[in-house]
Amino acid sequence: MASFFINTRAEMLKCRKTAAYWLTIIAGTIVPIISWIVLVANPDEMLKEFETDAWRNLMNLNWQPAAAFFLPMYVVLVTSLVVQIEYRNNAWKQVYASPRSYADIFFSKFVIIHLLVLASLLFFNVTIILTGLAASAVNNGYKFSGTPIPWYDMLLVTSKIYISVLAMTAIQYWISLRLRNYIAPVGIGLALLITAVMIIQWKKIVYYPYAYTALTYFRNLNKGGMNHLTYSFIWFAGILALGFLDTVKRKERG
Amino acid sequence: MSNHIIETQRLDFLFRSGQPILQQLSLQVPAGSIYGFLGPNGAGKTTTLRLILGLLKKQQGSVTLFGKELASNRIEILKRLGSLIEQPSLYLHLTGRENLEVFRLSYQCPKQRVNEVLDIVKLKDVANKKAKAYSLGMKQRLSIAIALLHDPELLILDEPTNGLDPSGIIETRELIKTLNREHGKTVMVSSHMLAEVEKMATHVGIINKGKLLFQGTLQDLQKLKSNQSAIEIEVSDTLKAKQVLNGHYAVKEVNGARMLVHFESREKMALMNRTLVQEGIDVYQMAMTQNDLENLFIQITSE
Numbered sequence: 001m002a003s004f005f006i007n008t009r010a011e012m013l014k015c016r017k018t019a020a021y022w023l024t025i026i027a028g029t030i031v032p033i034i035s036w037i038v039l040v041a042n043p044d045e046m047l048k049e050f051e052t053d054a055w056r057n058l059m060n061l062n063w064q065p066a067a068a069f070f071l072p073m074y075v076v077l078v079t080s081l082v083v084q085i086e087y088r089n090n091a092w093k094q095v096y097a098s099p100r101s102y103a104d105i106f107f108s109k110f111v112i113i114h115l116l117v118l119a120s121l122l123f124f125n126v127t128i129i130l131t132g133l134a135a136s137a138v139n140n141g142y143k144f145s146g147t148p149i150p151w152y153d154m155l156l157v158t159s160k161i162y163i164s165v166l167a168m169t170a171i172q173y174w175i176s177l178r179l180r181n182y183i184a185p186v187g188i189g190l191a192l193l194i195t196a197v198m199i200i201q202w203k204k205i206v207y208y209p210y211a212y213t214a215l216t217y218f219r220n221l222n223k224g225g226m227n228h229l230t231y232s233f234i235w236f237a238g239i240l241a242l243g244f245l246d247t248v249k250r251k252e253r254g
Numbered sequence: 255m256s257n258h259i260i261e262t263q264r265l266d267f268l269f270r271s272g273q274p275i276l277q278q279l280s281l282q283v284p285a286g287s288i289y290g291f292l293g294p295n296g297a298g299k300t301t302t303l304r305l306i307l308g309l310l311k312k313q314q315g316s317v318t319l320f321g322k323e324l325a326s327n328r329i330e331i332l333k334r335l336g337s338l339i340e341q342p343s344l345y346l347h348l349t350g351r352e353n354l355e356v357f358r359l360s361y362q363c364p365k366q367r368v369n370e371v372l373d374i375v376k377l378k379d380v381a382n383k384k385a386k387a388y389s390l391g392m393k394q395r396l397s398i399a400i401a402l403l404h405d406p407e408l409l410i411l412d413e414p415t416n417g418l419d420p421s422g423i424i425e426t427r428e429l430i431k432t433l434n435r436e437h438g439k440t441v442m443v444s445s446h447m448l449a450e451v452e453k454m455a456t457h458v459g460i461i462n463k464g465k466l467l468f469q470g471t472l473q474d475l476q477k478l479k480s481n482q483s484a485i486e487i488e489v490s491d492t493l494k495a496k497q498v499l500n501g502h503y504a505v506k507e508v509n510g511a512r513m514l515v516h517f518e519s520r521e522k523m524a525l526m527n528r529t530l531v532q533e534g535i536d537v538y539q540m541a542m543t544q545n546d547l548e549n550l551f552i553q554i555t556s557e
Contacts, residue, residue: 003362010359017347085345094343094400097307098360099332251311254339 007100008108015112020081024116027074028123035061036131040138047141054143055150058132059157066124067161067217069193072210074120075168076189082113083176083185093254106247110173110240117165121158128154157217160229164216167209167235174243209235258318259285259408259440260306265315267301267464275301276464279315283442283457288434290455290472291444298464299444300340303412306442307337319408333361335408336401341416342393343400346386350377350396353385354403361404371399374437375429391422398429409433411443415450427454448550452476460554467554479550483517484543485526490536498533499526517542 015021035058039046050057086092095105132144168189176185189210196211205211206228215228260283267276276298283289293299304310306317308328317324319331344353354368372378375395380388385396394414401409411430415423431454433439445451451458458475460468468475484506489495492508499505503526504516517523523540530537543549 006359006362010356013352013356013359014345014348016352089343089345090341091343091345093304093307093309093339094337094357096309097332097337097339098357099329100360101329253309 003100004104004108007104008111011108011112012115014085015082015116018081018085020078020085020116023074023078023081024120025123027070027078028120029127031062031066031070032124032127032131035128036135039131039135039142043139043141047139050142054147055132056153058128058135058144059150059154062124062128063157063161063217067213068197071120071161071165072168072193072196072213073190075117075165076172076186076193078116078120079113079169079172080176080182080185080189082109082116083173084182087180087182091254096253102248103244106244110169113169113173117169118162121162125154125158160216160226161213163229164212164232167212167232167239170236170239170243171209174239174246177243177247206231257285258282259320260289260442261316261318262302262306263316263318265302265305265312265317267298267305267310267313274464276305279461279464279466281459281466282469283440283459285440286434286438287440287457288430288455289440289442290451290458291442291461292446292448292451292458293444293461294446297446297461299446299461300412302461303337303339303410303442303444306410307335307339308332309339333404334406335410336404336406337410337412338394338397338401338414339410339412342397344385344388344393344396347384349382349384350388350392350399351381353396354381354399357400357403363404367403367405371402374402374433375399376425389422391418391425394418394422394426395429398426402433407438407440409439409441409443411441413444413446415445415447423450430454460550462551467551478554480517482549484514485517485523486512486514486539486541486543487526487530487537488512488539489530490538494533495530495535498529498535502526502529511538514543 038061039050086095129149132142135142136145172185172189175188179185192210196205196208196214199205199208200211200214202208205215206225209232212228212232216226260281262279262281265276265279265281266274268274279298279302281291281302291299291302301310305312306319306324308324312325320334322331324331345356348356350372351368354371358365358368369378372381375398377392377395377399380392385393388396398409398411398414401411414430415426418426427450430441430443434441443451443454452472452475455472457471458468459466468478487495488511490511492511492513495513496505496508499515503522506514506516508514515526527537527540
């Protein structure tokens, strides 16, 4: 187990200064920053809306685009980017020729993807708070400073959204491991994501992993049910197991 | 236990199309040697090395390293060897030192090893530059440094001089010799250049079209070569020269103004020159033929 943690550190070091690293920061901050610009640029319109329950309104303003598109798109991109570090540098062979078990190689990289997703969610929440306070500083009509921050709600929404991307991370990870090319896994991921938007009204949408973030946030879509989170776990565990088995059984590595 | 650090027995490998890549390959790399694994491009060298490292799944035959079967002792074996397969595997966005740090963590070796291996490959001055700014020779050396991090007993290097300029080739060759002589490493190094292998190897294996044609010490190879060596002579009258030499020397081939004669010794070569001149034949040129890999294959396969 100690070896797994050390190798996860090594995987983290590989991600430094890569596109995956910068994308995580951008993905976590871009939507709140745009929301802040909307707040300070349109005070006449927005002040009315934000008169009561300012923080929940701000969360809503940010989570809607994030849950519908930005977050799943980020998951598709970051998963491919992390795996591409090995393909682009022709380094898989060196990784497999080092004294590491297949489980260690497979899961340490997957853990890194999850740490990046969690970091992005953390940046997202922190930036929401900072932009709320900054909006109050620019226009004291906004009541963010004097209103308590809804920590529990933020944690609850973030946890559910995180669970809802588990399935996608496993599927995209396997696709990215199987395809050497960077564009293909991203293309497949985006196509599956666009399909989710197209079939979102489908009765059995709870089985479709790429719709889970939208189903989690837009409660009217699933009548408030959260069954898809259970399915997200099932997809996650199933695909991860298959992906790992595939890695162990592969005839050619690197 | 045998003193062979790497041993393959009757290794067969087929592509998915059914095309055979390796046929009954039995290699024996002695401990303490520099084993030159020689063959033209596409002969099966990289496939063999990838099988030895477990990067390709074995189909037929056995691969043993340090006396242990690879399949069931993969991690234990990989802890004792370092490798460089084909072009360098470096994280180009990281510095040389950071690249070493990534693998140092995986190999779980002490921090000071990073400086030690940088010293060995002479990259300490540029260790904090990004690997993408390195020349190909520097990238090769950094890859060798990675292979050396955990102080392995065995190094497997696939065409480490490929694409290098002459000074890079010399530096890499000297490094391999130093690692063998001063650090006691067994080195298996593949190459498609006979002259290169001859300059550093103690043992040689020659592979062509997936089959091992020759395996032995460098002396064995040189003996084989000298048995087959020829002198190329350019004279004014080849017909007359052939008549003069017939019976005394083995004339192999006559082609225009040039002829090939079997080489026996330097003294006999000088005597032949004198004989030709005394018989009124002008000798314009007399030289040993270059024994390149192609000629060597012809000699080995014709035996």
